[in-house]
Amino acid sequence: MTEQTAPVSLEEFNHRLAEISEAMPKRLRQCAEFVAQNTDRIAVSTVAELSAGAGVQPSAFMRFCQLLGFSGFSEMQKMFRETYAQKWPDYATRLENLRASGADSPSALLAEFVEAGRLSLENLASSIDAGLLEEAVNVLAAAPMIHIVGFRRAFPVASYLSYAFEKMDIPAVLHDGVGKLNPRHAIRKGDVMIAITFAPYSQETIDLAAYARGLGNPVVAITDTMTSPLRRIDALTLAVSEVDVGAFRALSATLSLAISLAVAIGAKRDQAVQ
Amino acid sequence: MTEQTAPVSLEEFNHRLAEISEAMPKRLRQCAEFVAQNTDRIAVSTVAELSAGAGVQPSAFMRFCQLLGFSGFSEMQKMFRETYAQKWPDYATRLENLRASGADSPSALLAEFVEAGRLSLENLASSIDAGLLEEAVNVLAAAPMIHIVGFRRAFPVASYLSYAFEKMDIPAVLHDGVGKLNPRHAIRKGDVMIAITFAPYSQETIDLAAYARGLGNPVVAITDTMTSPLRRIDALTLAVSEVDVGAFRALSATLSLAISLAVAIGAKRDQAVQ
């Protein structure tokens, strides 16, 4: 009376999982959640390991397998082991495969961007000036209000920072240019600004940063080179260089820097409060 | 008196195998032969299966494992399973250590995020379904208009896509929720939507995607697991899992996927025009 369907492929499996995982009791949903996020481990793990990962008892995991239509864990694992061969190759091989799938196929492109991202991250880690970064964190952690500005390619970074600050209850405004309002009046003396811009530098960002600097406020710049125009206004400059793919440039390194900055500021503030 | 070396990586393993397989007795050479040709099965097979495949007795296979320097088959298999599995398990621990050792300086944090970003990119490369990706590109390249929706943590991704499409002169609208206008009327039959959301999934995104789907329009989802609610509305789901640092999660992999998608769409459209 248990089985209705027994998924025979990954797609079927995922489909079924999505289909029924809503209507599951707590523990079983935990299993679904964990499995969805760690599908690749099923083939090489034991019930004990997986159930521990999901934070449930082995017996619960067992029931989960049965709910999906398998007779038990072994049968489910068997399905994954059979489809395992393709997933096996390691990162390098896999990247090769993606590349090989046709010069300008989406997957080949993805492989390029992944590689570029990894290189950018490496660069970032080795080129960042720890002293400058720490100084920026200190200045920002002490700020009564943080203003964030960044347009065009820098806007995703700005909005991500804004999101992170909101999550951590750190007062921050994102100057997003909506409605072409003049945002300058929101900037008070003592506030700190994070200005983000890359070549070709957007004038609005530079202007706003210059204005803030004119008030004597500190400005932290996230930009692409040390010779960026933000340098001229004496901003605390954090330089990130992204490796590009053809004419395109991703944001992996920049965003990693941004999130680190945000979390470090959050940590610092918490310390200060205690 | 058994062990001399115990290989700890695939390279070491292959090396050792080549090194000693010359001087092996018949049955053990059969094992070596078979293993060299079916390395990928080791992680997911039993001694019985492998020995049968090699045409020898389980006990012979056992001796083969020991000759290679392992205590037995289990130890050898463990090596293969670990090589395969993604490396995040000890992440929480590492962060603990970081905190404990007082090394939660901004640069240490940055190092963590960089590492997490690199792992996420690796995972992305090895988990993406090339077929699905291509399908998504095809659907989007043919769209008269692309609608992009993503809030909160997904918003940077959405805005980045919007920027990329603008650069490439691809008609696209970013539904940014400004002014709480009801954006549904902008969606026409035949348009395609890119919906981006991560747990905890934002209702607005799901609703809008469901609405578009209700019109019969295709929806491409960028989300975190295969069990995401977007799956339910039968969206073309591209799953990306980001490795997180403590409670925080960057966007390296997601953005790389997004930019690849955008550029691939641009390329495809250019082709079509010519």
Place this chain on the structure above:
DNA sequence: CGATGAATGGAATTTTTATTCCATTTTCAT
């Protein structure tokens, strides 16, 4: 052509892992 030591096959044993069962707790409708 034997004697000796390495190699082998297969069964016995041990260990690990999956699965079931049931007492207890939680949830929910009444």
Place this chain on the structure above:
DNA sequence: ATGAAAATGGAATAAAAATTCCATTCATCG
């Protein structure tokens, strides 16, 4: 609140797999 049904945890049991052991075979050398 109260009882019925569903869900859960944990231990008991069954099954499967790994490992060892030893009698037998095979190759080698005097």
